[in-house]
Each structure stands twice: as structure tokens, then as C-alpha cells.
Amino acid sequence: MKRYIITLSEAHDDMERVQGALIRMGLNPGRAAEELFEGQPREFTFLPELGILIAALSEIEMETIEQDGAVLAIEEDGKEQILGVVERSGSILHNSTALWNMQLIRADVVWPTGKFGTGIRVAVIDTGIAEHPNLHIYGGQSYVAGVQSYADDNGHGTHCAGIIAGKGRNNVFGVAIGAHLYAVKALDSTGSGSTSAILSGMDWCIQNRMQVISISLGGRRAPDIGYIRAIKKCHDNNIVVVCASGNSFGSAFPWVNAPANSFTRGDDLESPIAVASVDRNKVVAGSSSRGGQTADWNQINLSAPGVSILSTFLNFGYATMSGTSMACPHVAGLAALVLEAYPGIAPPIVMALMATSATPLGTAPYPNEPYGHGIIDCVNAVGLVQAKRELPRVTSPSG
Template sequence: MSNLKSAEKLANQEKHFAQSKLRQVLAETIPHQYIVVLKNGVTESAQSIAQQAVSRGGIVPFVYNNAIKGFAIKIASKLVLNSILSNPSVDFVEPDIKVQAFSQVASTGYSRVGGPLSILNGSHPRAVNAGIAIIDTGIDFTHPELNVYKQVSFVPGTSTANDDNGHGTAVAGIVAAEGNVGAVGIAPGARLWAIKVLDKSGTGSMSSIIEGIDYVTQNAGQIDAANLSFGCKCNSSALDTAINNSVAAGVTFVVAAGNAGEDASLWSPASNPNVISVAAMADSDGKCGGLGPQTPYGPDDSLASFSNYGSKVTIAAPGVNIHTTYLGSSYATLSGTSVAAPFVTGAAALYHSLHPTASPAQV
């Protein structure tokens, strides 16, 4: 009898330990979809462990080998989830969650950061020698201002990273528009890597985003900076681990702080200490001093009324009424931390082009 009780106690302890691997997230979850992160030092491949779950009825859309070691999985049975949690190679599992692009469709912002002037006066080359990942809704391949160097999509139902929303194209223009027609970016002509993780509505899954970061990490030798103009009021250990490992591989990550007018510590990836988190400022005259006219989101040189704020914010950049590239070889004027972050991404790329061996911490 005592042996039976001991066995039951051990079984209950093992069950409790397995369940403790399932992380809780404060966000809108995607039903029956999870991100599995393996322990450091596990010798068995992520593909092999994922295949075990597939054999039990799971569907694995992504396997991660670079930014993290693990996989995303869709399951219909708790038995499959329990088998994953019981695997000693698994570090933790978290529910997949929805993530949204930050933007408010509504320019002096470029003048404020000294962007186009550095090109026009010849202090920087017209084609900046840097690789920049735009992890977003994609980029309009046909836009004459944008140098799309590589493209890949991780959105189900799409085969290319050609933009079907406009958000990613707008971000790309602020970073690197060539200035041939209607807009010039901070790092004109830089090599843009269009990495589509958000769909035509500007929404994506955390698992797709991590796959995008995994791809960036795999190509860290060619990508200097990555722009993430999206997020959620959430926490994700898997996302933080992926970003941290990608930064360690040499990629500078710049992210939008968010448009909720809240403390950025509540938002991911803005709260990650290894990223450059960018708030939006209202700038109406391209000059310091706060003497410009009122903007729709506050006085000149003030924090934009929609912008997130707080100790997690690294820097503020112009984010009100920003002129940039858009779908169909057109142009648009946008507001949001989504359009503030690319100013900093472009500046980071410029720095990398002049200091190729600089680490993300030095940037």
C-alpha cells in the first residue's frame, strides 16, 4: 500500500511539474495553438521533437532553429499538449497570441532628425550600404523608391512578401526610400529585407513573428537592423528569448513603443530591455524649441498624445503627419509609433554602414 501511495505521489508531482511548463499570457490567444521552446543544450533536433507531436495529431507550421530552438504547433487534443509538456527536452510552452501593427492614418519629421539633408549635402552616400529587415506586412515590390533585396512570407495563404496592407511599405519608406520621386528615407537605398509576418488586416500570430526573427537570425551576417512596428499588450518569454538571441547574433532591433497612451512596460516587444523602444513625438516645424503650430496630437515638440511612454522607452522620434511611401507606388501621410520607430532604424543602419563592426549595444 505504501508503495502504491508513493507511486501516486510521484505521478502527481511529475504532472504538476509538467503543467508548470505551460506559461500564462495576458493577451488574446489563438485557440489550440502553442509555441514550444526547448531547453538550452538539448541535442535532439527541434524537427525531431516536433515530428513526435505530429505523429500524435499535431500540426507544426514552423520549426525554429536560430533565434530559439523549438516549434509552433496546432493541436486539437489536450493529450498532445500533455505529451509535449512531459517531454524532458521542453523548457516551456506558451499559448500563441495575436499581434497587431501600430498605426494611425491621419512632414517635418525628416528635417527634425536631419535625414534628407545628409543625403542632399553629400555627407552620406545615396545608396547606404546596410541590410535592414522590415518585419511587417511586407513591402510593395513595385514601388520605385524601395530597394527590396530579399523577401519571404510566413503568413499562411501567401506565397510572397508583397504588401497587401500598406503598413510595411510605409515603414520601409521612412527607413530607406531612395528619394527619386516623392519621398526620401533616413538610409536611402539600403537593402530592404521584406519579411511578412502580418496579414492584410495588419494582424499576425506570435508564432509567425518568431519565425520571422528566426529567419533574421539565420541571416544575421547580412542584416544590420530590424524594425518591428507592431506589438500587443502582452508578455511572451518566447518572443523575448528570440529577440535576445538575435541581438546576441549582431542584429539591432528597433521597435515601436505602442499607441495606447500607456506605460510601455505593459507592451511587448517594447518592454524588452535589449531593443531600442521608440515613442512618438509631435513635431510641426522640424526644429527644436517648441515654437511650431499645434498638431492633431499635441503641441510642437511634445510626446504625441497616443504614444506609450515610461522607463522602457529608449528614445522618441517624430511620429505625427509623416509623409512616406505607400501601396501602388503612391505616398501617404501617417501618424503613430509605427512611423516613429523607422526613423531610428534608419539611423541605426546609417551608423552600421559607417561602423560595420559595431555591436547592437554600441549602436
């Protein structure tokens, strides 16, 4: 028996139709307590905002469901892993070099103009966020089995959160100091988790009206239909989705990881912003994933600092970490600055502004495989937004 992610057709993505489809397939929508899977009740979980069903099924059940017209795709639940590595950790009193990454993307030039991403709701889908004097957490949710708290017990999520919205204690700043952080715990203390937990977190983000999602995790596989659906639904609800590209270059899977590689030809709404990692010399990290096995995979869109980044960590401390995990929240922070500067613009416009304002790296033509459109530039991105008052607005989702 395995757990599956069942993406339903648009015509069957509400709960009433889901229950009808299950009954039609000969399955009991109410089954639970007497049937266990991995120690948990073997029940169906429906993600209403995504139109996705998660279920533990026998092979016969899976084959039955696969044939039903209500089902767009059925995929085995995947494995996800954090994409950042701790180099060192501990306490610091003050670090005069901590700002190098913020200076590289010119976030420090934007702050004196009063732009801090104030009030923009940013969800970090990760290992959770720990309490820290340099962070303010506004809420969250856990999707790790048996764990109710969204507090971080690994450190990775707390580090990413500090890059987004660190308050500046000990000279450790985030890109969007005023952003409101939300912790969506989908990975356990080892930094691993499931696709179903990530999707559950994305469903929560839509329900709770997040504006940016930062996802610094991934799996070495082709694009998933479930992720493609989830990203599109987030974009439909005016949520910018930013993903780490992966740290697998030079391996048997050198390409952009899932979910960053999500892509459907002809529909940009189904792709996230895939972020590569560069060092302080703006050189791509040797492990930073790039390209796609086929043209039907999302490519690198933007680059950001991801080598030896100092940020918040467990036990009120700090750590230096490297990986595309660290590059991703820089871009999520910039998305918050852009949304504050020009409220109401749609996710594709946020992406376009960050791309056209980036500083090209590597060789032309751009975007290129290692760097995408180049390294983000906060000054140009925010300034470009302010100059484009004719850009269309979109209505915020109700609720």
C-alpha cells in the same frame, strides 16, 4: 486545440534533440496531413536559429510537453497588430514639407557627408512591401498562411519601408537612402497576425544575415519568453532589433507593448530598442505607450517622429500615417547609418551610441518614461561613432 510557442532550453535547441524530445513526450514528429488545424496541416514547425518549436496541441499534449525538461517555456500563440493609422493617402507631385521629420532628426545633414546606410541589410517585419518607384526591395519571405508573395496588401509595411530607405522621389526620403530593404510579411491584409509568424520572420532574418530588423507591430500583454529568446538570438548574430512601443497610452494597458517590452534583468541582449512617437514640436504623442507594469519590463529607449508622417504607400502612391509604427523605422534607419559609419560594432554599442547622442526631452533624470533618452540625432550618432575608433569589433556570423 490551440497553437503554442515552445521555447526550448539551450541544451535541447537543435533538431535532433527536438525530435528525441517529441518522441519521449509521446508525440509523433512526423504527423501532418491527416490532422488539420485552422485548415492547415497540424505539424510541428521548428525554428532552428531561435531554438523555438511551434505546434498546434490539445490540452493534454500541452500539459505533457510543459513537464518535459527540454522545455523552458510554453506560451499560447499571441495576436499582433500594426501600430500605425492612415490619415490620408493619394498621389503627390512634390511636397515641400515632406522633409520635416528628416530635418528634425538631422538626417538631411548627414547625407551630404556621403553617409546613406549603403548596403546595410534592413528587414521590415510587417504587412510586406509593395513595389514602388521610391523603393528598392532586395528580397523577402511571407509567413502569412496561404500567401506566398511578400508584397504588401495593406500599405503599412510599405509606409514603414519608405521611412527607412525612401529614395527621395517627390521629396519623400528615408533616413538611410542606401539601405537594402527586405520584406518579411508576417501580417495579413487587415494588419493582423500571430506571434509565431513574427518569430518565424526573425528566424529567417538570422538565416539570411540581416543587420537591422524594424518591427512596427505589437500586442497589449506582458513580455513573452519566445520574444525574449528571439531578440537575444538576433543580437547574438549582430542584428539590431528596433520595435514600436505601442499606441495604448490612456487605455487599460498604457504600458509598452510586446515585443518592445521584452526584458530579462541582468541581460540587455534580451531587450530591443523600444521607440516612442513625437510630433514636429518634439512633444510625445498622446497615445504613445510608455513605462511598464513592473520594473521587469523594457522601457522606452528612444523617441522619433511619428505624427503625420508622409511616406510611400500602395499603388505607387503616398500616405500620411501616425503611430509609434512610424517612429520605429526612423530609428531603424539611423541604426543603418551607424553600422555603415562603423562596420562590425555589436547591437548594444549601436544602441548606446544612439542613446548617448540623443537630444534629451521632458524632465530629468534621463532616460524618462515618455521619451527614454530623447529624440534621435543622426549627426551626433554618426559623428560619435567616427570618434570612437577604440570601440570593440565583433566577428560577423558566418554563412
